[in-house]
Amino acid sequence: MKFANPWRPTAAIAAVGLVAASLLTPLGCRPTKRPAAKRPNTGAASQRDSRGLLDSIVAQLRTLPESSQLELTPPAVVLDARSSADGEEIQGILRRRPDGPFEPANLITVPRGNAGFRKNVKPGDIVKYYGVPDEATQQRLEATAEVDIRTGQRDYSTADVDVLTFDAIDLTVAQVLDDNSLLIVGGFPNEDEAVRKIEVWRTVDSRMEEIQREWGAYVARREPPLEWHPSADEASLGQLTERLNQWLRQVGAAGKRADAGAWKRPTLLETLPESITSGVDLEPYLADDELATGYFRPYESRLVQGATWQRDVSRWARGGDLAPLAVARTLFDWVTLNVQLVEPSQTPPRWPWEMMLHAQATAAGRVWVFAGLCQQQHLTAVAVAVPVEGGDERLLVGVVEGTELRLFDPVLGAPLPGANEGAIATLAEVQADDALLRKLDLEDESYPLTAEAMKNARIGVVADAFSLTRRASELDTKLSGDDALALSVDVDGVAKQLGEVKGVGEVVLWQQPIQTLADKLAAKPSERRQAVRDFLPFAWRPQLWRGRLQQFRGVHQEADVKRNVLDETLDDHKAALRYFMSRKVRPSEKSLEQQKVPEEKREIYRAARTLGTLFLALLSYEDGAYSVAIDWLDNPAMDDASAAPYKPLVQQLRARSLEGLNQLDEAADVLDKIEGPMAPGAKLRARRLRERAVGAEEALGDEADQDAADEP
Structure with missing residues (x-):
């Protein structure tokens, strides 16, 4: 017909x-x-349907930044x-x-x-x-x-x-x-x-009225507990969830008709403490039917989006590095520079995508973000919990390299030094040689770990509840080439791999991701208020959200593979610069004062201006424009009270920019002024910069002496 x-x-x-x-x-x-x-389909028609749906999902994932609604009065x-x-x-x-x-x-x-x-x-x-x-x-x-x-x-x-x-x-x-x-x-x-x-x-x-209703319901009633973020692309994310679930039905991987036997409950799940898994709110998320045949939940589409951020960042941030350890070192440095270390009391429970967006995370958060970047580059990164005096633990992160586990410290923002200059220590090495750890001692503060303590390290496989599901596995096995995404984690397979690594003892499922889910489901009113307050600059200034997404994607016109996107996104970082510099994101103080809005909203606009200025500095640094980065950090917008929570990150970025200009002593002076949890790592880097400066002066002196000796 x-x-x-x-x-x-x-x-x-x-x-x-x-x-x-x-x-x-x-x-x-x-x-x-x-x-x-x-539309019910069977056989070849059903296969074509599922393939077509997958194509549309892939196309949507490629162009999520373009789906951002930049007007505040959308239908x-x-x-x-x-x-x-x-x-x-x-x-x-x-x-x-x-x-x-x-x-x-x-x-x-x-x-x-x-x-x-x-x-x-x-x-x-x-x-x-x-x-x-x-x-x-x-x-x-x-x-x-x-x-x-x-x-x-x-x-x-x-x-x-x-x-x-x-x-x-x-x-x-x-x-x-x-x-x-x-x-x-x-x-x-x-x-x-x-x-x-x-x-x-x-x-x-007014879009703002809609935004206010959404975050108001979350703050007042914790509804919904996980996917409340009124971002500029939330409609597109809702559409993505719908398409993903249509695709799951087509391939028979969800619902009553799905074969639950195609999925096996990970053994490592049993290593989670009962105090976490027995929670009434959390239990449905870890149930067998949910993990084996469940549909995509709305918040999981946001996790998929976050995985695209990690994939794209891991590609352009690694530069020309191909060796696995070199890639790991570069990605860890990206986390150190772009994700400020904060105390647990300073932040509500966050997913890695939220940590990347807000440029802040705890030590555990840095581990989680780094592990996600590594996962997208097919590297296995694990959490390493080491007991210290007083019953606490110091968290490290390890990257598997054959039968070795290379160690990085998320608090110091540096790899653990090996025996040779520039080498990264392995778990087995620091267990055998305490002198390697003593290289991290400061004049007024000893590094808290010892070789003896390292022998009792507990290794945590990094995976959240979504990454354990069949639906995550189904999706990431169907994505390939430039669209490939690592979403699922074979935690039992990783545990088996770790069994061959030197120095590894107890292996468990790292509880931080599951604990974060539980904490979000039971978030306190104060945590919900802070989460909303932190997110509102991106909601009320959608250009800030759009710029941040393009900053993460980082597609460049000269790239070998082009995206099917608008011409302005052929160089994402330049497009991000335009969004961050727009009057919507960075209005003058005079124009802000003239706006007839409550002071509370004016503060949100100032916070958006601060973030836009900070992101401009980060982009300039990534582009090698160190003087420009410093100029942005000196912009009056960074004097606003909203910049105070980012002071350590601003100081670190200033020091890195000075270092890029070969002003090593000046960079060290800035690092010495950093306070809070980032101070030990800053002092350690300052010491190394001064050693480099002295070495450079000595080299120049030797060269001058040689030139003098060569004169007739």
């Missing part, structure tokens, strides 16, 4: 739902990605499956009015009768009519449709592809006729006899 394409009278569409390749839309209509309605959904009469999708048919056979097709009716237009819809609302194949589907049409030798045109009814995802055409409501029929403004030459998914949206008065 075929039906006419209402946007192009000459085009024909097959019963499978294929639409003409050059589909025309009315003036002013704007496509918006949304998944197609559910909001007022009618969809969530608000329909029966909880199912609303599907409509576009026809002419019975009493107007020669008029344009401008009547939408809902055969199922579940719309409730009278209650929810009013003139001027936007109807999103999902009747246009998206770009990925269109490309598959072009690739598989046969060409009619008589006309030279493609016959799309011969295409070997199912329509999997659609773009929406935005139509304006002219009149609501009854609960299940309405008229749209204008219309189309032809009717569309196919049943199409529809949604109704409305332009809200």
